[in-house]
Amino acid sequence: MSFVSVRNVFQSYDRRPILERVNLEVEEGEFVSIVGASGCGKSTFLRLLLADETPTRGTITVAGGAPAREPGRERGVVFQRYSVFPHLSVRDNIVAAESFPTGWGWFRGGKLRAARGRADEVLERIGLAHVAGNYPATLSGGMQQRLAIGQALHARPRILLLDEPFGALDPGTRVSMHEFLTDLRAETKMTVFMVTHDLAEGFKLGDRVLVFDKTRWDPDFPEAYGATITFDFDARDHGVPYQRILDKIPSLAAAAMPSPA
């Protein structure tokens, strides 16, 4: 049983199929990039993983548990936009990850001071300590996304879902965000799903790259069929799967080695 298990999932809106027959097994700690044409249902798939929506058919389970019915703390998310709370300061956005599960969603006194102290450590690590008291609107796009990722990770989710998190950033900022995300992942060993429209980014960051596309196509009725996973690339070692294939199928080793005789 793998960590995340997607079994024969279909999703339709108003009887219009978006996704069909999606099957996927992901191990804990894997980084899965998802690419595909605009409007093919990548965000829809992420919403299903998030349990923001329930699939029309099929099930999605995490660690063998029952399918989730609503978003919760085990699945963190960062969207392209609107991922932080505009009315909270940068520091309090991090504190929210601790205070929101409480009854009133609010800390006071010593608890608040302690939580703010921990938030400042997080901000130090993600390089936002100098703007701790600012409101998110005063931050650049890259800083806002860094805050959003830091906030999501502070809740210690088992799965992190990213929907084009760097899509609105300029190329330079994007590269530094890649390093930031790679470092954080080395620390946390979390399972990550990232939707991107940048193929190079998908291969650079991911262990696997999934391609969503339609397998059936009716030229007279383009909306008749939904998309599914059409390719599942091994993206470790810069997308050269040859080096790892021997781990999976050791019997090939003999064939690969030039025989001494």
Place this chain on the structure above:
Amino acid sequence: MRLLNRHPSRPTAILLAALPFAVVLIAYAIGSEIRLAANPQDKLLPAPGAILDTAIRLFTEPNKRSGEIQIWHDTWASLRRLALGVGSGALISLILGVGIGLLPYVRRGFSSFVAVISMVPPLALLPILFIVFGLGETSKVVLIVIGITPFLIRDLSQRVLDIPHEEIVKAQTLGASTWVIALRVVLPQILPRLIAGVRLSLGAAWLFLIAAEAVAAEQGLGYRIFLVRRYLAMDIILTYVIWITLLAFVIDYALKVLARRAFPWMEGGL
């Protein structure tokens, strides 16, 4: 240069802002002058000086019979009704607005109802209110509440629906309950809108207040105006009208400052 690209300099801008006031004042002074020249007993357009004398008398000299300064009592009575009406309306609309915007069950149950209720002309309900609640304070306060609440509810629930779904989802992934989302995510973000909505509905609130006071009251700004109308006391009426305008302006300005102070993250987006 196109007209729409031409901007007045600062002194010109101040002059332009003062111009309409000056025009109205001068027009009134001339009209009053002409009428008083024809008939010194004319009561319709009292001279500006006469109005000023009346105003000073109204604000400083106690009434001969009761020994009280009437206008302060009228002001207090009216502001109390206004505050109670607008306050209750704001509270009801805050609760229902968040409910309708956030909870599908409440939305299904209330939004059509509110849409229909907001079509009822509140003044047409005034006789019913007088019958049900009597001629006392309650009926006047309730009229203001009925007059402004449907608008505020629709405004606020729409603003709640406008909060990006991403934010609501994000709060859920941080473990927030419905209650915490309402309290910590939705409420702070619609309070500025509530203040803006209250500012917009203050005009209507004054209208309903004065209408209710005109029909039945023992004191109040609207009551006084309609009372002295019988004696054609234009100087008193005009003093009261200017006073009401000033009060409305100060309340509006105070709310504007409050919103800016209390919600710095809005960055002038009000």
